[in-house]
Amino acid sequence: MTEIKVAKFGGTSLANSNQFRKVGAVVEADKDRRYVIVSAPGKGHSDENKVTDLLYLCHAHINYSVPFDQVFDIISNRYLEIVNGLKIDLDIRVYLDEIKESISKGVSVDYLVSRGEYLNALIMAKFLNYDFIDAKEVICFDKSGSLDMVRTEEVLSKRLSKHNRAVIPGFYGSTLDGKIKTFSRGGSDITGAIVARVVQAEVYENWTDVSGFLMTDPRIVENPRPIEKITYRELRELSYMGASVLHEEAILPVRNVDIPINIRNTNEPDNPGTMINSVDDRKNDNIITGIAGKRDFTVIAVHKNHMNSEVGFIRKILLILEIHNITIEHVPSGIDTVSIVISNSQLDSKLDLIVEEIEKQCNPDSLNVYRNMALIATVGNNMAHTPGIAAKLFTALGNEGINIRMIDQGSSEINIITGVEDKDFEKAIKAIYNAFVGE
Ligand code: ADP
Ligand code: ASP
Ligand code: MG
DSSP states (O other), X not given: OOSOEEEEEOGGGGSSHHHHHHHHHHHHHOTTEEEEEEOOOOOSSXXXXXXXXXXXXXXXXXXXXXXXXXXXHHHHHHHHHXXXXXXXXXXXXXXXXXXXXXXXXXXXXXXXXXXXXXXXXXXXXXXXXXEEOOGGGTSEEOTTSOBXXXXXXXXXXXXXXXXXXXXXXXXXXXXXXXXXXXXSTTTHHHHXXXXXXXXXXXXXXXEESSXXXXXXXXXXXXXXXXXXXXXXXXXXXXXXXXXXXXXXXXXXXXXXXXOOEEEEETTSTXXXXXXXXXXXXXXXXXXXXXXXXXEEEEEEEEEOTTGGGSTTHHHHHHHHHHHXXXXXXXXXXXXXXXXXXXXXXXXXXXXXXXXXXXXXXXXXXXXEEEEXXXXXXXXXXXXXXXXXXXXXXXXXHHHTTXXXXXXXXXXXXXXXXXXXXXXXXXXXXXXXXXXHHOX
16 A cells, blocks of 8 residues: 555545635645545535536536526636636636637537536646646556446556656546546445546545435434444445435445545535445444435235246346346246336336236246335445344334335345335435434
């Protein structure tokens, strides 16, 4: 390990010049913070929009041939405030004009939305007096639009060896033919993880607007308990299931080279935040580590007596879904039942056809479809050795009158997934939290 810290700052940490100053203080406080990854300006207050959202809106205007000047002006003003507030010598208007002009010539949505982080990185580099490295030159995507990790590692490490300190925009890179390509939303976390991996950082710091990972979404439970330490494995389960603090794909690049992730708060820099690593050396006996969830799933529950002795029964169902190009979220099964959990967005209008085909080809005793379901993951390493967790969880939900449509304990045993109706989502998370953590 080197004495290098990679620090990624999220949108709220960069919403305006005041936030930039806080970031400046954080970076200056530790000379090891040599590589800085930035997102686009986020919400400074609740009425403000994220610049990335405004850029998507801009592109939608262009698609419908509606004038986009007004939206573009709002974006421009955000950057002008930052540059003027910081009193740095950078003519950001030149870059804004360039972008505006390129729009009139026709640009891809990925190019346009990537400009949010591009401009922010230019400003941050100037402000910190760090070098600027354009992500399009160092983050490589393959033809199919997936990250090309092998080429990225090669190009990025070569480039970084020439820069002692640098700012790199998050969220995007480019394909071999030079076209800009973005990650999915929240993807600056991935850029930060890649940079941390390539420089073999001692830690990947992810600076945001909360003092670390909390046991559950603070928008659902008031003041949830902070998590001091968590393993990559638990975090991945929680991130995948909707704990939006960190992009779920940001874990893999650092996990297999054992670089810890530290979630920190730009507005409370003295708070140590959450430390994420591979070993579980926690001394506490908390049974659960965290709770997260996602809405808008459909569950197709198939029942057939002696299903288990019928060779290829589940495979037939999965094949039908494969033919319709549908990815599956979970497949919990019992002796005579199997439930297929699919995100609503995957199904579009295909559901009726799929149900018809399952009925025809598998001849089940019964088939029920539950729409608008939410999945809630209750995660904890200690769950694997503690009896009675499931019972406690179901009692908590039962006491609140919440119907459980599906349970999946998974093979990892560190995660119990419960399916409830969308309308009960928040109530269920609160009930589970209160049962395990106390009111
Ligand atoms: P950034 O702009 O820094 O990338 P994000 O908005 O992506 O920040 O992530 C931070 C937000 O994640 C928090 O403001 C909080 O509302 C939300 N969040 C959801 N689940 C959790 C959780 N378990 N712990 C902490 N924050 C959470
Ligand atoms: N600005 C991008 C988004 O809003 C990427 C990020 O914030 O990580 O999704
Ligand atoms: Mg984020």
